[in-house]
Amino acid sequence: MAPLLEVIGVSKQYPGVLANDDISLTVDSGEVVALLGENGAGKSTLVKAVFGLLRPDAGEIRIKGEPIVFGDTNAVIGRGVGMVHQHFQLVPVMSVAENIVLGDEPRRGGLLNMKKARAEVRALSERYGLAVDPAAMVEDLPVGMQQRIEILKALRKEVDLLILDEPTAVLTPQEIDEFLNVVRVLASQGVGIVLITHKLREVMAVADRVVVLRGGKVVGITTPKESNEEGLAQLMVGRSVVLRVNKGDAHPGKPVLTIKGLEVRDDRKLKAVDGVNLEVLSGEIVGVAGVEGNGQRELVEAICGMRPRAAGEVLVGGVPTENMHPHAVHLSGISHIPEDREKHGLVSSYSIADNLVLNQFDQEPFARGWIRNAGEITKNAHVLVKQFDIRTPSIKATAGTLSGGNMQKVIVARELSQDFHVLVAAQPTRGIDVGSIEFIHKQLIAARDRGAGVLLVSAELDEILSLSDRVAVMSGGKIVAVLDATGADRAYIGRLMAGLHD
Amino acid sequence: MSQLKSKRNYLLIAVAAVFAYFYHKDGAVTTSVVSTAISFGLPLALAAMVGIMCERTGIVNIGIEGTMLISAFAAFFVASTVKSIIIGLIAAIVVGMLAGFLLALMAVSWRMDQIIAGTIINILATGLTSFLFKQGHTLPSAMPEIDIPVLQNIPFFGPVLFMHGPITYFGLIFIVFLWVALFHTVWGLRTRAVGEHPGSADTAGVSVLRLRYLNVTLAGAVGGIAGAFLSLELVGSFERGFTAGKGFTALALMIFGRWNPLGALAAAMFFGIAQAVTNQLMIDQVVNIPQQFVNMLPYVMTILVLAFAAGKVRPPAAEGQPYEKEQA
Numbered sequence: 001m002a003p004l005l006e007v008i009g010v011s012k013q014y015p016g017v018l019a020n021d022d023i024s025l026t027v028d029s030g031e032v033v034a035l036l037g038e039n040g041a042g043k044s045t046l047v048k049a050v051f052g053l054l055r056p057d058a059g060e061i062r063i064k065g066e067p068i069v070f071g072d073t074n075a076v077i078g079r080g081v082g083m084v085h086q087h088f089q090l091v092p093v094m095s096v097a098e099n100i101v102l103g104d105e106p107r108r109g110g111l112l113n114m115k116k117a118r119a120e121v122r123a124l125s126e127r128y129g130l131a132v133d134p135a136a137m138v139e140d141l142p143v144g145m146q147q148r149i150e151i152l153k154a155l156r157k158e159v160d161l162l163i164l165d166e167p168t169a170v171l172t173p174q175e176i177d178e179f180l181n182v183v184r185v186l187a188s189q190g191v192g193i194v195l196i197t198h199k200l201r202e203v204m205a206v207a208d209r210v211v212v213l214r215g216g217k218v219v220g221i222t223t224p225k226e227s228n229e230e231g232l233a234q235l236m237v238g239r240s241v242v243l244r245v246n247k248g249d250a251h252p253g254k255p256v257l258t259i260k261g262l263e264v265r266d267d268r269k270l271k272a273v274d275g276v277n278l279e280v281l282s283g284e285i286v287g288v289a290g291v292e293g294n295g296q297r298e299l300v301e302a303i304c305g306m307r308p309r310a311a312g313e314v315l316v317g318g319v320p321t322e323n324m325h326p327h328a329v330h331l332s333g334i335s336h337i338p339e340d341r342e343k344h345g346l347v348s349s350y351s352i353a354d355n356l357v358l359n360q361f362d363q364e365p366f367a368r369g370w371i372r373n374a375g376e377i378t379k380n381a382h383v384l385v386k387q388f389d390i391r392t393p394s395i396k397a398t399a400g401t402l403s404g405g406n407m408q409k410v411i412v413a414r415e416l417s418q419d420f421h422v423l424v425a426a427q428p429t430r431g432i433d434v435g436s437i438e439f440i441h442k443q444l445i446a447a448r449d450r451g452a453g454v455l456l457v458s459a460e461l462d463e464i465l466s467l468s469d470r471v472a473v474m475s476g477g478k479i480v481a482v483l484d485a486t487g488a489d490r491a492y493i494g495r496l497m498a499g500l501h502d
Numbered sequence: 503m504s505q506l507k508s509k510r511n512y513l514l515i516a517v518a519a520v521f522a523y524f525y526h527k528d529g530a531v532t533t534s535v536v537s538t539a540i541s542f543g544l545p546l547a548l549a550a551m552v553g554i555m556c557e558r559t560g561i562v563n564i565g566i567e568g569t570m571l572i573s574a575f576a577a578f579f580v581a582s583t584v585k586s587i588i589i590g591l592i593a594a595i596v597v598g599m600l601a602g603f604l605l606a607l608m609a610v611s612w613r614m615d616q617i618i619a620g621t622i623i624n625i626l627a628t629g630l631t632s633f634l635f636k637q638g639h640t641l642p643s644a645m646p647e648i649d650i651p652v653l654q655n656i657p658f659f660g661p662v663l664f665m666h667g668p669i670t671y672f673g674l675i676f677i678v679f680l681w682v683a684l685f686h687t688v689w690g691l692r693t694r695a696v697g698e699h700p701g702s703a704d705t706a707g708v709s710v711l712r713l714r715y716l717n718v719t720l721a722g723a724v725g726g727i728a729g730a731f732l733s734l735e736l737v738g739s740f741e742r743g744f745t746a747g748k749g750f751t752a753l754a755l756m757i758f759g760r761w762n763p764l765g766a767l768a769a770a771m772f773f774g775i776a777q778a779v780t781n782q783l784m785i786d787q788v789v790n791i792p793q794q795f796v797n798m799l800p801y802v803m804t805i806l807v808l809a810f811a812a813g814k815v816r817p818p819a820a821e822g823q824p825y826e827k828e829q830a
Contacts, residue, residue: 074707089702091695092819102695103706105688112688153706 002065004029004161004192005050010059012045019045020056021216029160032183032193034203037213038236038433040403043196046213047163050194051083052076063161082154083163088146092139096132097121100153124152129185144175151182161192168202169431172292173459180206198236198433200229212236237435247445250469252281255318256333256421256453257303262312264295264302272298274477275312280422280453285444287468287485288457291497295477296457297339300426303455304336305329306344317421330359335415339426339457341404345411348400352392353381355399356414380417388413389439405436412443423447426457441467461493475499525658535778536662541736543767543774544673545570548728549752550759550766551680555721558684558761559714560697560820561609562616565623566725567749569601572627573729578639578740585642587734591669594730595723601627602722606715613824624749632742645669645735667735669727676724681763693717697818700825710825725749747801754804760815773803 005027012020019042027033035043049056052073061068063079090099097117106116121134130148138146147167154162164183168176183206187193197203203210204224212220212235220235257280264273272295280286290296301307303314305326314321316332324332338344346355357366357377365376381395390409392402399410408428415423425444429437444467448454458464464471468485473496480496524532549566556563573594581590601623608619648671650664684690692713695703700710732748733740752766755773759765780796783789 077707085705087701089699089705091699091702093698093816094691094695098691098695099702102691102703103708105691107688111682111686112691 002062003027004031004064005194006060006062006065007046007050008060008062010046010049010056010061012042012049012054012056014045018216020049023059023213023216023218025211025218025221027161027192027194029192030187030190031208032187032195032206034207034210035194035196035213036198036200036203036210036232036236038198038435040433041213041236042216043213044165045216047083047165047194047196050076051081051163077157080158080160081163082157082159082161084147084150084154084165084167086165086167086169088150090138090146090149092137094138095134096136096138096141096149097134099138099149100124100134100156104156120156121152124156128152128155128182128189130182142175144171144178147171147175147179148182151186155186155191159191161194162186163194163196165196166198166431167195168197168199174291176202200232203232204229233434245441245445245466247467248449250284250448252284252469253451254282255279256282256316257455258315258318259303260313260315262299262302262314263310264298264307265310266295266298271310272477273302276474276477276479278472278479278482280455282421282451282453283448284469285448285454285456285467287464287471288455288474288479289461289464289471289493289497290474292459294474294497296474297426298477299474300336300339300424300455300457303329303424304334304338327359333419333421335418335420335423335452337408337411337415337423337425337428339430341407341411342400346399346407349398351396352385352390352399352402352410353377353395355410356381356384356417358414360418384413384417387417388443403433405432408432408436408440412440416443416447420452423452423454424457425454427459428456429463430459461490461497465490465493473497521658529658531782533658533661535782536658536775537665538781539771539774539778540662540666540670541774542777543770543772544670545728545731545736545748546752546755546773547677547767547770548673548724548731549749550756550770551677551763552721552725552728553753553756554680554684554759554761554763554766555693555717555724556605557756557818557821558697559693559717560700560818560823560825561605561714561718562620562822563605563718563721564617564620564750564753565601565605565627566620566752567745567747568620568624568627569598569722569725570729570732570749571624571631571743571745572601573598573726574733574744575627575631575634575729575740576726577730578641578733579634579636581734582639582641587641587643587645590641590734591727591730594726594734596726598722598724598726598729599719600722601725602719603715605722606718609824610711610714610718613826616822628743631740631744635740635742639740641734641738644738667731669731669735672727673731677763677767684763694818697820700820704825714825746797747804751801751804754807757815757817758807761818769807776803 003026007023007025010020010023023046037043048054050061052068052071052075055070063081068076068079097114100121101117106113106120118134121132125132130152132145132148132152138149168179171179180202183193183195195207207224210222210224210227210232211218212232214236259276259278262273262276263271266272276299288296298307302309305321305324316334319332321329321332342348347358357380360366361372366373378395385392385395388409390406390413392406399407402410428440444454444456456464456467465485465488471483471485471488471493472479473481473493475497476499521532549570552566552569553563576597577590577594580593581587605619605623608614609616645667647665647667653664654660684693692703692708696708696710696713704710732744755766755769758769777799780799784796
């Protein structure tokens with residue numbers, strides 16, 4: 001019997017770049033194939049070709065032995081292929097059931113039959129073991145649940161092949177675990193799955209086969225059993241990658257950031273940070289480990305002046321920063337890599353050059369009095385783009401056109417090119433490719449070695465452990481322990497994160 | 503939700519109590535005031551439906567004023583030239599649909615700024631109707647009033663609801679029909695999805711562009727009927743600047759009614775009552791204020807409505823944004 005999906009010698013040329021270069025692979029029913037590669041390796045181009053969203057220049061794609069017509073999405077959908085897009089295609093103000101039936105609605109006479117829609121959704125969710133409440137409003141649901149709705153939407157069309165485009169980029173660690181279970185359940189029911197990702201751990205956990213892409217070519221097809229994370233990473237970037245970061249000993253000096261009895265409330269006015277005391281010395285990296293939603297976000301926002309403090313104080317280099325505007329906090333010596341880069345880190349409709357001076361555009365030398373100094377801004381941009389390896393055709397391109405990794409490099413470049421005593425880095429490598437992660441890690445260590453105090457908040461425990469000199473574990477809004485990073489026990493930290501300390 | 507409903511019920515009871523009191527005091531005047539209020543409120547309500555149909559699919563239509571103006575003009579002059587009210591009405595519908603189609607062309611296909619597209623329609627309508635306007639035309643006959651047998655004999659409700667012209671009946675029925683369509687049909691679900699998150703509709707196989715064209719053009723037809731109501735049924739003539747800002751007031755009512763046909767209808771009727779009461783007070787010489795202040799009333803109320811309601815409402819999320827398929 002023919003494989004579920006056959007890609008045979010597919011090539012796609014874009015102006016200036018060969019996005020897919022003679023790619024061949026197969027996917028069978030019930031098989032999970034991970035498509036692994038850095039940003040720009042050609043993963044998205046390939047699945048768009050499979051899903052009929054673009055026309056390759058050469059090659060053939062067969063579904064169940066029959067070739068598809070390139071560029072005809074509806075025909076591909078008709079052949080049993082579903083795709084879950086990276087950006088959710090859901091209407092926030094509608095119910096789960098309304099979202100799932102949209103486009104192919106059950107009717108009764110001329111009217112919409114919502115009772116039947118809800119029943120259909122319940123049946124679907126039972127069949128695949130994906131629990132959802134059909135009547136819930138999508139906007140009230142957490143991201144992991146919204147993704148589940150996207151998957152159900154695809155499954156409703158009786159799919160044999162499901163394409164998942166970077167499905168875990170926006171999920172929390174627990175949601176990722178749940179998601180991987182869902183993938184296993186679907187595969188066990190005979191659905192063939194193409195999983196696009198650049199997260200090695202997920203690949204190792206769930207894939208039956210791994211297809212590694214680099215520069216538009218297939219550079220390796222292997223299985224998790226025959227490979228390991230280091231080997232896959234090396235294939236992806238074409239050189240050996242240091243997953244454990246090389247760094248010298250820390251030389252801690254005086255306290256640069258002192259947090260005393262800090263209490264912060266979240267958006268629902270509940271206490272999110274509950275009496276935190278923490279000191280960051282110059283020349284060290286303090287990692288804040290914790291399950292997301294245990295007050296890390298509120299802690300960072302309170303330090304940076306983006307959220308009012310209910311009690312306690314934050315001193316930067318011994319100077320209190322009470323009731324300061326975020327800009328004033330920044331001027332007092334805090335650089336900040338925010339968690340949500342597109343909301344708080346950049347103005348995506350501004351040029352890269354302008355984004356690189358976003359918090360100092362009104363100061364010398366980027367302004368003379370109240371007039372901008374375009375020459376200096378341009379010069380600054382050229383220097384930083386080179387120094388921080390920001391890959392862009394032009395410094396005049398808008399920040400929104402960059403990939404996640406390059407956006408993050410713009411923020412890092414801006415924050416690290418200024419004078420600062422403290423760097424607050426929140427999830428600095430979330431959702432970006434391995435090469436950019438490595439680069440940003442090196443920059444954080446370089447900042448430390450220049451004598452700054454770094455407060456690193458991350459949901460990835462590996463990242464915390466490999467970068468930090470000291471680890472503060474946060475649970476339920478409290479710092480439950482501060483440990484030396486060398487020789488720290490993962491399992492013990494895991495228990496602390498889960499609130500099982502005694 | 504239930505809190506909101508009980509609040510609304512109290513309001514309805516209060517309104518009913520006020521009417522009952524005045525009806526008890528002077529039945530004839532109260533009946534005539536409320537009946538007039540419906541006539542004043544109806545064109546506003548229909549115009550608000552135009553806005554709802556467009557904005558629910560994500561197209562801002564500030565050309566309602568122009569659509570009504572040029573349709574009212576077409577209705578009056580076609581009816582008086584060919585001596586047929588019916589053909590005048592048809593002309594208004596056709597002209598309204600053309601205006602809607604023009605807006606769709608500019609906003610959907612050409613991806614123009616929708617405020618500018620609407621303004622173009624308004625300027626075009628003002629210019630054309632002023633230029634082509636001629637004195638001395640009259641309608642062949644007045645729009646007939648249709649009194650519904652039996653029902654018209656119900657005290658108060660009979661004269662208020664069942665002794666009107668045909669467009670009034672059509673309008674009231676249409677508004678209820680639109681409410682059902684918007685919230686209980688496949689068309690409504692898709693329309694709302696396109697207005698909130700066009701990408702989700704597109705990936706589900708719903709053509710965003712086609713639905714936007716359809717809705718904006720159909721909304722134009724409704725605007726045409728609203729215009730015809732003004733020149734054929736309510737006034738029976740046409741003057742330059744005849745619509746006097748009703749299309750803009752309707753946008754405020756649409757917002758006040760939270761993009762819900764019944765909400766906008768209630769808002770429009772509240773407006774109608776305010777105007778009818780003021781008229782009555784002037785006729786009775788209870789108050790003696792210059793006519794200009796009375797004419798200002800809709801504008802003042804529009805400002806008040808927007809100032810007090812606009813902050814709390816939530817328009818369709820994709821409103822005003824042209825839709826582009828994700829680049830493949």
